[in-house]
Amino acid sequence: MKRRTLAIVLGVVVASLAGVPSAQKIDVYSRPLRAEPSRDYQALHYRVALDLDVANKAFTGENTVTMSPLRDRLTSIGLDAETFTVSGVRLADGTPLTFRQADGRLNIEFPRAYGVGDKVVFAISYHAEGLGASQDRNKGINFVDATAANPALIVARSFPDGARHWFPCYDHPNGKVTQEIIATVPREYRVLSNGRLLGVSEDSERRTKTYHWSQDKPHSTYLSALIAGPYVVAESSLGSLPIHYWYYEKDRKDALIAFERTPQIIAFLNKTYGYDFPWDKYDQVIVPGGGGTETTAATMLTQSVIHDLKGEKDFSVHRWLITHEAAHQWWGDLVTCRDWGHTWINESFATYSEVQYAEYEAGRDEAAVDLLGKKNRYFQEAATRYIRPIVFHRWEEPGQNFDRHTYQKGAAVVHMMRWILGEMPFHNTLSHFLHKHAFQPVDTNDMLTAIKEATGQNLDWFFNEWLLSPGHPMFDVRADWDERTRKLTWRIVQTQDTNAGVPIFKTPIVLSAVTPAGRKSEKVWITGKDSVFTFDCAQKPLMVRFDEGDYILKEWTFDRPVEELLYQLGHDDVLGRMWATSQLGRHADDPRVAPALLQSARSDPFWAVRRDALYVLGGYDGAIDNDERTNIPWTRLNDGFKPGRFLNGGLAGFLKERTRDGNPKVRAAAFWALGNLRDSALIPFLKERFSADDSYGAQALVLVAIGKTGDRSAVSFLRTAAEMESPSGIVKRAAEWALGQLK
Numbered sequence: 004m005k006r007r008t009l010a011i012v013l014g015v016v017v018a019s020l021a022g023v024p025s026a027q028k029i030d031v032y033s034r035p036l037r038a039e040p041s042r043d044y045q046a047l048h049y050r051v052a053l054d055l056d057v058a059n060k061a062f063t064g065e066n067t068v069t070m071s072p073l074r075d076r077l078t079s080i081g082l083d084a085e086t087f088t089v090s091g092v093r094l095a096d097g098t099p100l101t102f103r104q105a106d107g108r109l110n111i112e113f114p115r116a117y118g119v120g121d122k123v124v125f126a127i128s129y130h131a132e133g134l135g136a137s138q139d140r141n142k143g144i145n146f147v148d149a150t151a152a153n154p155a156l157i158v159a160r161s162f163p164d165g166a167r168h169w170f171p172c173y174d175h176p177n178g179k180v181t182q183e184i185i186a187t188v189p190r191e192y193r194v195l196s197n198g199r200l201l202g203v204s205e206d207s208e209r210r211t212k213t214y215h216w217s218q219d220k221p222h223s224t225y226l227s228a229l230i231a232g233p234y235v236v237a238e239s240s241l242g243s244l245p246i247h248y249w250y251y252e253k254d255r256k257d258a259l260i261a262f263e264r265t266p267q268i269i270a271f272l273n274k275t276y277g278y279d280f281p282w283d284k285y286d287q288v289i290v291p292g293g294g295g296t297e298t299t300a301a302t303m304l305t306q307s308v309i310h311d312l313k314g315e316k317d318f319s320v321h322r323w324l325i326t327h328e329a330a331h332q333w334w335g336d337l338v339t340c341r342d343w344g345h346t347w348i349n350e351s352f353a354t355y356s357e358v359q360y361a362e363y364e365a366g367r368d369e370a371a372v373d374l375l376g377k378k379n380r381y382f383q384e385a386a387t388r389y390i391r392p393i394v395f396h397r398w399e400e401p402g403q404n405f406d407r408h409t410y411q412k413g414a415a416v417v418h419m420m421r422w423i424l425g426e427m428p429f430h431n432t433l434s435h436f437l438h439k440h441a442f443q444p445v446d447t448n449d450m451l452t453a454i455k456e457a458t459g460q461n462l463d464w465f466f467n468e469w470l471l472s473p474g475h476p477m478f479d480v481r482a483d484w485d486e487r488t489r490k491l492t493w494r495i496v497q498t499q500d501t502n503a504g505v506p507i508f509k510t511p512i513v514l515s516a517v518t519p520a521g522r523k524s525e526k527v528w529i530t531g532k533d534s535v536f537t538f539d540c541a542q543k544p545l546m547v548r549f550d551e552g553d554y555i556l557k558e559w560t561f562d563r564p565v566e567e568l569l570y571q572l573g574h575d576d577v578l579g580r581m582w583a584t585s586q587l588g589r590h591a592d593d594p595r596v597a598p599a600l601l602q603s604a605r606s607d608p609f610w611a612v613r614r615d616a617l618y619v620l621g622g623y624d625g626a627i628d629n630d631e632r633t634n635i636p637w638t639r640l641n642d643g644f645k646p647g648r649f650l651n652g653g654l655a656g657f658l659k660e661r662t663r664d665g666n667p668k669v670r671a672a673a674f675w676a677l678g679n680l681r682d683s684a685l686i687p688f689l690k691e692r693f694s695a696d697d698s699y700g701a702q703a704l705v706l707v708a709i710g711k712t713g714d715r716s717a718v719s720f721l722r723t724a725a726e727m728e729s730p731s732g733i734v735k736r737a738a739e740w741a742l743g744q745l746k
C-alpha cells in the first residue's frame with residue numbers, strides 16, 4: 004500500500020504555499036485497543052462468481068466456501084458480510100442452511116456438528132444494487148464512471164477490510180485462503196484478478212464475457228483483486244515469469260515509461276530477498292484514485308503514474324511506487340502481518356526496498372539522500388502530530404497505522420538493522436524469514452526469532468527501543484581536542500523527553516576524526532543518557548564526524564567552528580557536505596562562508612549538495628527537508644524563511660547561471676532563490692527559462708518565482724501557463740498559486 008499519491012506529492016506545492024500546517028498534536032493513545040481476533044474455523048478456499056451489471060451498478064454473487072473447523076462440535080460459524088444482501092445458503096449436496104445477516108456479519112447454522120479434520124463446503128448467494136455513481140474509493144465493488152481521465156471501470160477495493168463488501172468471507176489478515184474469481188462483465192471489458200487466468204467464455208446473447216481466475220497459493224482476503232474495463236494489456240516477462248501492464252487506450256504513447264523497468268526491479272528483489280518472486284505472474288493495472296495497492300500479483304496503481312518522458316526526469320516513479328508495490332509481493336502478500344498492529348512488516352520493508360533499489364540503480368549517495376528524505380518526513384510527523392511505537396495496537400480504523408511511523412521511520416529502522424547485523428547476516432535474515440513463513444501470517448516476534456535463527460544475534464534490545472517504544476534519540480554532541488594531552492574527547496548527551504515512554508537509547512555509533520594524517524573512525528556504544536569517549540588524536544582535527552555513515556535515526560545539535568565546516572563542505576561524503584551546508588547557513592556574517600557556498604552550488608559533484616547550497620544562499624533556514632522525490636521544496640516555499648542574508652550581495656547573476664544546472668532539482672532551487680529576490684526586472688528572464696526548461700518541476704518553480712514578484716504584468720503569461728498539461732497538474736497549480744500572489 005502506498006497511500007501517498009503522485010497527486011499528493013505534487014499537491015504539496017498548493018497545500019504548503021497556503022501556509023504552514025498547524026502543529027496539531029494527536030492523542031493516539033485515546034484510540035481503542037485492538038487484538039488479533041480469535042476464530043474457530045479456518046477458511047481454505049473461496050470460489051467467488053460475480054455477475055456484474057454495469058448499467059444498474061449492481062451485481063449478483065455466489066461464494067462457495069470450503070472451510071475446516073479448528074475445534075470440535077462446531078455447529079455454526081460467522082462470516083464478514085457487508086453492503087450486499089444474502090439470499091440463501093446451502094451445503095454442497097443442496098441442503099439449505101439457516102442463516103442470519105445483521106450488523107456486517109453472516110451467521111450460518113449447520114444441521115450437524117463438525118469437528119477438527121472435517122472439510123465443510125457451502126455456497127452463499129447474494130446480491131447488491133444501487134452502488135452509487137462515484138464510488139471511486141469505497142470499499143468493495145466500485146462502478147467507476149467514465150471521465151476525461153479514465154474509461155468506465157469496475158474496481159474492487161479490498162484493503163484493509165473491503166473484501167467483505169464484495170464477497171462473504173473471514174476478512175482479517177491472519178486468515179489465508181486460495182481462491183477463484185469468476186467474473187461476468189460487458190464483453191468489451193477485460194478482467195484482472197489474482198493467480199492464473201484459467202479461461203474466458205462469451206455469451207453472445209447477453210453480450211458478456213466471463214473470466215475465470217484461480218489463485219492456488221494462499222493469501223489474505225484484503226489482497227483480493229477484481230479490476231475490469233476496456234484495458235490495453237502490454238506483455239513483458241522475466242525469464243518464465245509473465246509480466247503485464249494494464250492501461251487505457253489513450254495512454255498508449257506513454258504507458259510503458261512508468262512500467263518498463265518492472266522486470267529489472269523484480270530481478271533485483273529476487274536477489275535482495277533471497278527468495279524468488281512467489282506468484283504465477285505479475286500484473287500492474289492503473290485505476291482512478293491515488294497511490295498503489297499490492298493486491299496479490301495484480302497491483303493497482305494510480306492512473307497518475309502514467310507520465311511522459313519529461314515527467315520521468317522529475318518523478319522516477321519506478322524507483323519508488325513501482326518498486327514499493329513490487330516489494331509487497333513478498334512483504335505483505337507472501338508473508339502478511341497477522342494483525343494491523345504489526346503492519347510495519349508489510350510497509351517498512353516495502354518502503355526500505357525503495358532505498359535498496361536506489362542504491363542498486365543510482366548508487367549509495369542517491370540511496371543516502373532518499374533515506375534522509377524519509378527520515379525527515381518521519382521527523383515532521385513526530386514534531387507536529389504524534390509519536391507512537393511502530394508496533395501499535397490502537398486504531399479506529401486500520402488505515403491509521405499506515406503513517407510515516409510505519410513507512411518512513413520503519414524504513415530507517417530496517418536500515419539500522421542492516422547496519423547492526425552486517426550485510427550478509429541481514430540478507431540471510433530476510434531470506435530465512437521469507438522461507439520459514441511463506442504463505443503465512445506473521446508478527447513482530449517472528450521477525451525477532453528469525454534474526455536469532457539466521458544470525459545468532461539477539462536483537463531484543465533493538466526491537467524494544469525502535470519498534471516497541473515511541474520516539475528517537477536527540478543528541479547534544481560536543482567534541483573537544485586538547486592540544487596538551489593530544490586527546491579528542493566526545494561528550495554525547497541524550498536530551499529527548501522521556502516522559503512519554505521514549506527510552507534512553509542504547510546504540511552503536513561511529514565517531515570519526517580527520518587529521519592531516521588521515522581519517523580515524525571508532526565504533527562506540529552509547530548506553531546511557533550522558534556518555535564520554537576519549538581518543539588519542541595527535542593532530543588537531545580538520546573535521547570530526549558524529550555518526551559517520553548516518554546510520555542512526557536521530558536529531559542532533561553539534562556546534563562546529565566555521566573552518567571545520569568549510570573543510571567538511573569540501574571533503575566529506577554527500578550527507579556530511581549537506582549537513583555542513585546547513586550549518587554554514589548559520590554563519591552568514593563570516594566572510595568565508597558565502598564564497599564557499601557559491602563554490603558548492605556551482606561545482607559540488609552531487610546535485611543535492613548544489614541544491615542545498617542554493618537553498619541556504621536563497622535564505623532557507625528551516626530544519627525540515629522537502630520530499631526528496633520531487634522538485635518542490637515545500638517547506639521552503641513557506642513564508643517563514645529569512646530572506647536576504649546572502650542575497651543582499653546581488654546574487655541574481657549567479658542564480659541565473661545556476662538555473663542552467665544539469666539537474667532539474669538544482670534548477671528548481673535556483674528559481675526558488677531567484678524568486679526570493681522579488682524583483683520584477685527578472686520577469687523577462689524567468690519567462691524565457693519557463694519556455695526553455697525541460698522539467699515540469701523546475702517550470703513550476705519558475706512560475707512561483709514570477710508570482711513572488713507581485714508584478715501584475717505577468718497575469719496573462721501565468722494564465723497561459725495554467726493551461727499547460729503536466730503530471731498531476733503541477734505546473735497548473737503553481738501558475739494558479741502565482742496568480743493568487745498578484746491579487
Ligand SMILES: [Zn+2]
Pocket residue numbers: 004005327331349350353
Ligand atoms: Zn505499501
